Amino acid sequence: MDxxxxxxxxxxxxxxxxxxRGVLLxxxxxxxxxxxxxxxxxxxSTLGRLSLYNWLFPGRLRLPFGEAPERAYNLSLYQLDxxxxxxxxxxxxxxxxxxxxxxxxxxxxxxxxxxxxQTLAGRLNALKLxxxxxxxxxxxxxxxxxxxxxxDLLLLDYALRYDPDMVIWLVTLEAFPQxxxxxxxxxxxxxxxxxxxxxxxxLPANPNDPxxxxxxxxxxxILSQRRTLADMLRLQLYGVMWAATGIDQDYPATYTPVQSxxxxxxxxxxxxxPELPVENLAFDVLLAGNKMLGERPLLIVNEPIYISxxxxxxxxxxxxxxxxxYDEYRRLLAQESxxxxxxxxxxxxxxxxxxxxxxxxxxxxxxxxxxxxxxxxFLYSMLSKDTATx
Amino acid sequence: MTLGQIxxxxxLSLVIGRWANLRWRPWLLMVFSLLAIxxxxxxxxxxxxxxxxxxxALALTVWVxxxxxxxxxxxxxxxxxxxxxxxxxxxxxxxxxxxxxPLCCLTATRxxxxxxxxxxxxxxxxxxxxxxxxxxxxxxxxGFGVIFILIVFVILKTEPLTTALSAAVRGLMQQxxxxxxxxxxxxxxxSYIAFRLLHVLRxxxxxxxxxxxxxxxxxxxxxxxxxxxxxxDRIQRFSNDFRHDFRLDSPQLLExxxxxxxxxxxxxxxxxxxxxxxxxxxxxxxxxxxxxMWVVVYAYALLIYFDFSGYTxxxxxxxxxxxxxxxxxxxxxxxxxxxxxxxxxxxxxxxNWFRAYYFNPLTRALRGARSLxxxxxxxxxQLSTMVLLGLWHGVTWNFAIWGAWHxxxxxxxxxxxxxxRRRDQPAENSPWRQRLLNAGGTLLTFHxxxxxxxxxxxxxxxxxxxxxxVLLGLG
Numbered sequence: 067m068d069x070x071x072x073x074x075x076x077x078x079x080x081x082x083x084x085x086x087r088g089v090l091l092x093x094x095x096x097x098x099x100x101x102x103x104x105x106x107x108x109x110x111s112t113l114g115r116l117s118l119y120n121w122l123f124p125g126r127l128r129l130p131f132g133e134a135p136e137r138a139y140n141l142s143l144y145q146l147d148x149x150x151x152x153x154x155x156x157x158x159x160x161x162x163x164x165x166x167x168x169x170x171x172x173x174x175x176x177x178x179x180x181x182x183x184q185t186l187a188g189r190l191n192a193l194k195l196x197x198x199x200x201x202x203x204x205x206x207x208x209x210x211x212x213x214x215x216x217x218d219l220l221l222l223d224y225a226l227r228y229d230p231d232m233v234i235w236l237v238t239l240e241a242f243p244q245x246x247x248x249x250x251x252x253x254x255x256x257x258x259x260x261x262x263x264x265x266x267x268x269l270p271a272n273p274n275d276p277x278x279x280x281x282x283x284x285x286x287x288i289l290s291q292r293r294t295l296a297d298m299l300r301l302q303l304y305g306v307m308w309a310a311t312g313i314d315q316d317y318p319a320t321y322t323p324v325q326s327x328x329x330x331x332x333x334x335x336x337x338x339x340p341e342l343p344v345e346n347l348a349f350d351v352l353l354a355g356n357k358m359l360g361e362r363p364l365l366i367v368n369e370p371i372y373i374s375x376x377x378x379x380x381x382x383x384x385x386x387x388x389x390x391x392y393d394e395y396r397r398l399l400a401q402e403s404x405x406x407x408x409x410x411x412x413x414x415x416x417x418x419x420x421x422x423x424x425x426x427x428x429x430x431x432x433x434x435x436x437x438x439x440x441x442x443x444f445l446y447s448m449l450s451k452d453t454a455t456x
Numbered sequence: 457m458t459l460g461q462i463x464x465x466x467x468l469s470l471v472i473g474r475w476a477n478l479r480w481r482p483w484l485l486m487v488f489s490l491l492a493i494x495x496x497x498x499x500x501x502x503x504x505x506x507x508x509x510x511x512x513a514l515a516l517t518v519w520v521x522x523x524x525x526x527x528x529x530x531x532x533x534x535x536x537x538x539x540x541x542x543x544x545x546x547x548x549x550x551x552x553x554x555x556x557x558p559l560c561c562l563t564a565t566r567x568x569x570x571x572x573x574x575x576x577x578x579x580x581x582x583x584x585x586x587x588x589x590x591x592x593x594x595x596x597x598x599g600f601g602v603i604f605i606l607i608v609f610v611i612l613k614t615e616p617l618t619t620a621l622s623a624a625v626r627g628l629m630q631q632x633x634x635x636x637x638x639x640x641x642x643x644x645x646x647s648y649i650a651f652r653l654l655h656v657l658r659x660x661x662x663x664x665x666x667x668x669x670x671x672x673x674x675x676x677x678x679x680x681x682x683x684x685x686x687x688x689d690r691i692q693r694f695s696n697d698f699r700h701d702f703r704l705d706s707p708q709l710l711e712x713x714x715x716x717x718x719x720x721x722x723x724x725x726x727x728x729x730x731x732x733x734x735x736x737x738x739x740x741x742x743x744x745x746x747x748x749m750w751v752v753v754y755a756y757a758l759l760i761y762f763d764f765s766g767y768t769x770x771x772x773x774x775x776x777x778x779x780x781x782x783x784x785x786x787x788x789x790x791x792x793x794x795x796x797x798x799x800x801x802x803x804x805x806x807x808n809w810f811r812a813y814y815f816n817p818l819t820r821a822l823r824g825a826r827s828l829x830x831x832x833x834x835x836x837x838q839l840s841t842m843v844l845l846g847l848w849h850g851v852t853w854n855f856a857i858w859g860a861w862h863x864x865x866x867x868x869x870x871x872x873x874x875x876x877r878r879r880d881q882p883a884e885n886s887p888w889r890q891r892l893l894n895a896g897g898t899l900l901t902f903h904x905x906x907x908x909x910x911x912x913x914x915x916x917x918x919x920x921x922x923x924x925x926v927l928l929g930l931g
Contacts (some may be wrong), residue, residue: 083474085706089713137738299729306733306755310748 101287108286114147114298120157123305126153126314127182128207129221130301132301134374137316143297144255152301155206155228165201167445168225170218171236174369174427175209177434179317184431185199185209186236198450206230212250213241215351216271219263221254222355233359235352236369238427239395240386242347244270248277248325255279267354289424312395321424325385326376334391342394349402356408365448366410368399370437371418372426384426411444413437457684459724461496464715464769465680469777473704482698485675485778486539490546491562492680497644499564501637502622503629506564508576509643511547515580516605517677518543520653521670522587523597524660532588544577563663601657612643614851615880620763639774645683649847651809652677658813665691670696679782681774685767687785687805694780712776719769727763734759737915740923749926756913761790764803790905793897795865795875798905806845815841827917828888834870839863849912854920858911865904 082225092306119125129149132140143149150156150230169175169187177185183192187207194201206228208221218235240246247253248271253260257278264273284290308314337346356364372393382388386397396412403410421433429437457465472484493510500506518540551573553561561567611617615638623636627796656673659665668676668691676694703713734756736751743749765786777783791804799807815837822833839860846859885893907924914920925931 085709086470086474089709136732300732303729303732306748306751307739310745310752311739311742313742 091399101289104288105283105286109149110145110291110294112143113295114149115151117148117151117156118302118305120151120154123309125154125157126138126152126308127187128185128314129153129210129258131211132315133177134316135300135304138314139304139311140314141297141300141304142251143294143301144252145294145298146220146256146259148298148301150224150228151297153206153208154307155208155225160209160229163200163202165203165231166229166231167205167234168222168228168230169205169234169236170222171209171369172213172238172241172427173209173211173425174429175236176207176211176309177209178211178315178425178428179321179423180388180431180434181317182207182312182314182428184434186434186438186441189426189435192443193438193442195442195446203445205234209236211250212252213238213240214247214250214253215246215348215355216260216263216269217250217253219351219355219358220256220260222358223259223263226358230362230366232363233355234365234367234445235355236367237399238369238371238386239347239351239392240427242349242395244348245336247271247348248275257281263354267350267357269348269350269354291297299315307335318328324372324419324422324425324428326379326419328374328376328378328385330378330381332381332388332390334388337391339388339390340390342398344402347395347398350399352402352408353406356406363409365441365443365445366399366403366408366409368396368412368414369427370413370415370429370433372419372422373415375419386426389402409448411441414441416440457496457767457770459720462716462720462774464856465492465774466777469681469712469774470704472778473702473708473776478701481702481779482671482675483542483774484677485698485780486671487542487546488680489675489680489683490543491550492683493644493678494499494550494563496680496683497564498642500640500642501631501635502625502640503623503631504565504568505641507551507567507573509641510563511573511576511580513643513646513649513678514543514547514674515576516649516653517674518580518584518670519587520601520656520677521668521673521716522584523594523601524656524668525588526667533669536670539669539674540581543674544581547577548573567866568914582902595661598657598661602654602661605650605653605657608645610851612641613847613849636856648682648684648686648688649677649689651806652691654813655688655809659691662816666695668695677774679780681780682770682782683779685771686803687771687783688809689782689805692781697780704777708776712773715769715773715776719766719771719773721766722762722769723766727759727766730755730759730762735748735910735913735923737913737919740914740919743926746926746929749923753906753910753923753927755908757790757902760909760913761786790902791898792901793894794873794901795862795869795904798901799862799866802905806848810841810845814844831871834869838866838870842866846912852915853917854911854914857917857920858908861908861911865908 126140126439130140130152131142132138133142168191169190172184175186180188182188185207186209187205190203190205197203208225210217210221213236218237218241222233222235228331246259247269254277257280257357260271260278263269263274264271279285288295334342337343352366371387373379374382374384380389384394392414399410400412402408415434417429417433419435421430422428423430468484468488472481472488476484493513494507497506497510500509548570550562551567551570553563554567554569567573575678590597611621618638618641619636622638622640623633625631626633626636656665656668656677672695673691675698675798676689676691679694680691682689733752735752736756739752743752768785772782772784783805785804787801787804789798792798792801818840819833820838822828822836828836840863842861842863843856843859846855846857846862849855907927909921910927911917911920914923922931
């Protein structure tokens with residue numbers, strides 16, 4: 067401690083008490099002022115866009131998500147600007163020679179238990195596809211590990227600024243129930259853009275749903291947003307380990323394989339056979355996605371599911387789905403696609419049970435490769451048809 | 457220490473420094489230190505161990521006091537009797553929290569039944585009295601104390617021995633012996649407590665120990681700001697502050713506040729952030745590129761500095777608030793021009809301890825044996841000192857290699873300096889050339905230290921060697 071800097075303070079006890087009071091008062095005032103300033107400016111979005119990815123570190127190949135950050139070098143955060151700023155999309159200018167395809171979907175698309183090169187986007191890119199016009203088709207992984215079509219729509223809405231030429235949206239029944247639309251933490255923590263989507267596309271979700279993380283004045287302070295701020299900083303710091311290792315999820319040595327013996331349960335959520343009312347499924351979100359994309363093509367893929375051959379498999383396909391509900395869902399999806407002119411590829415049973423990992427929708431590397439080849443085949447014929455039509 | 461614990465300690469220290477007078481301050485320092493050892497001790501799978509280990513630390517302190525104090529039982533002062541009584545009351549009160557739901561517990565788990573505590577206290581007091589009653593040449597007691605503490609230290613620092621100890625305690629407590637693990641016995645702050653106790657015993661043997669009251673010694677050994685991560689103070693210096701009246705004034709408050717804020721920032725912001733990207737046993741196998749390996753090694757070098765020096769700043773800040781000026785432990789270590797200067801500025805109190813109680817006596821003894829060349833004396837002294845300093849962190853090959861790496865470095869630097877000193881006409885360096893040499897020395901020293909951290913942080917020589925291979929572009 068520099069003596070010169072302290073000599074102006076009196077050493078008398080009375081002054082010392084005053085000094086303590088002064089320090090505490092000034093500290094409290096500073097804390098209040100800095101929080102008020104933060105509330106007024108609310109710079110989370112700007113801060114989120116500040117990123118070392120695509121500059122000091124390579125951009126991430128999938129959106130940030132991680133349940134064991136210290137081993138995954140990745141973490142879950144819900145600030146869309148920060149999430150996309152870390153994605154390779156953000157640092158990749160679109161050349162004229164690129165045909166840009168976004169992949170939307172759940173943890174299967176994101177690539178749970180798969181390395182980046184083994185994900186659907188990785189497998190599709192490895193096929194080095196090109197359009198009939200000679201443009202190189204490049205696939206970007208925008209999957210995110212929670213199941214909700216509204217979550218996908220939210221990500222699509224943000225991702226449009228990166229100018230996709232086409233979107234492939236992998237869906238499964240579990241993403242459709244209306245009551246699950248707002249259950250994803252990503253949706254709950256982005257109330258403003260989700261409300262905007264509800265309003266713009268007249269979605270039936272409740273814009274005042276209590277699940278939304280409300281941003282009151284207090285919620286906008288630094289004190290309240292400290293976790294978000296810390297997560298944004300951690301995301302940058304994990305960039306070092308992402309760059310150094312190429313690892314972005316925790317790969318456990320072993321995992322519990324997908325359940326093949328099933329309970330004799332015919333219920334699907336709140337639905338009992340044979341009723342799976344179409345109004346209770348979020349087909350309107352798929353419609354919104356189509357509208358959002360306008361002229362750009364959207365390919366809806368009903369993703370493969372695990373079809374059990376174990377106990378009670380005559381009643382259920384897997385842990386998620388009773389047979390009657392899933393069959394009805396497929397019928398409704400085909401019907402809605404036909405009614406709305408959607409391009410749909412139903413691949414529900416294309417993968418054998420041996421190619422699933424820990425859940426009824428998670429594919430292993432070989433299963434993902436088969437799926438990629440099937441999608442690529444369809445895509446090629448679809449784009450060829452499109453070119454021929456033009 | 458967590459932020460919450462630091463805040464509580466800051467308030468307690470402020471109370472001591474600002475409002476306690478000479479009469480009350482020693483008592484408050486002792487009581488808060490007693491409470492702190494129980495509060496900070498983490499929980500363990502071994503039943504009641506989070507109560508018994510702090511109690512054992514306290515017992516060792518009382519026994520060392522009994523063994524080192526001159527004079528018989530009749531010369532016990534009222535202050536010593538008061539301190540002994542207060543210790544008994546505090547320990548019993550902590551034990552009694554077992555029965556008081558809202559207060560339970562200061563310890564991580566429920567304390568043992570009072571009957572067990574009573575027996576334990578009777579044993580501690582009985583042994584203390586026995587040590588006080590022994591007349592005549594008491595030096596064997598001091599020697600036995602040194603050996604006993606060293607044995608406990610070695611057991612706690614050697615994984616197989618700690619596991620065996622855990623198994624023995626589990627058997628005693630009728631817990632599953634098969635689950636015994638070295639992690640079962642985590643004695644908070646024992647590395648520092650043991651070295652303070654050894655310092656007291658050795659200074660008593662050398663006739664350098666001032667007469668110290670029981671409360672004073674307990675406060676010195678278990679001083680709550682320095683319990684978890686040092687620094688290792690000296691009783692002579694501590695007593696000087698302890699015995700003087702103190703009233704916290706504005707400049708002292710400002711200085712303490714600065715140290716606290718800076719320490720908290722270093723520990724909880726910088727070090728915690730660096731943890732995410734620093735070298736560790738998990739990522740050491742995952743990185744293939746030399747560039748990124750260097751990055752994580754640099755990150756670890758900074759992490760360990762900010763973490764450790766941050767804790768030291770907090771300890772010094774808390775000490776200043778309560779009127780105890782703890783010694784500095786770091787002085788810009790990574791800006792030093794050579795390894796010798798580095799070790800004069802890194803964990804200075806531990807280095808000084810080893811210098812005083814091992815290196816200097818050993819070197820003196822070796823110099824006595826005139827047949828040994830000077831170079832050998834220096835090599836033996838520095839190498840063995842640094843290996844021991846490494847083993848102080850844990851008895852593993854990696855800590856030994858880390859110590860040897862530094863011992864060898866210190867020896868080489870010593871010989872190089874000697875060579876330069878003996879040159880007939882040392883070259884005159886222009887200022888810019890000198891600056892360049894200094895910068896080069898700093899850079900070289902930092903990298904030598906950083907390469908050493910690889911051995912320090914990783915659990916096996918194989919893994920450390922793999923990291924070295926990647927760093928040097930060999931693997």
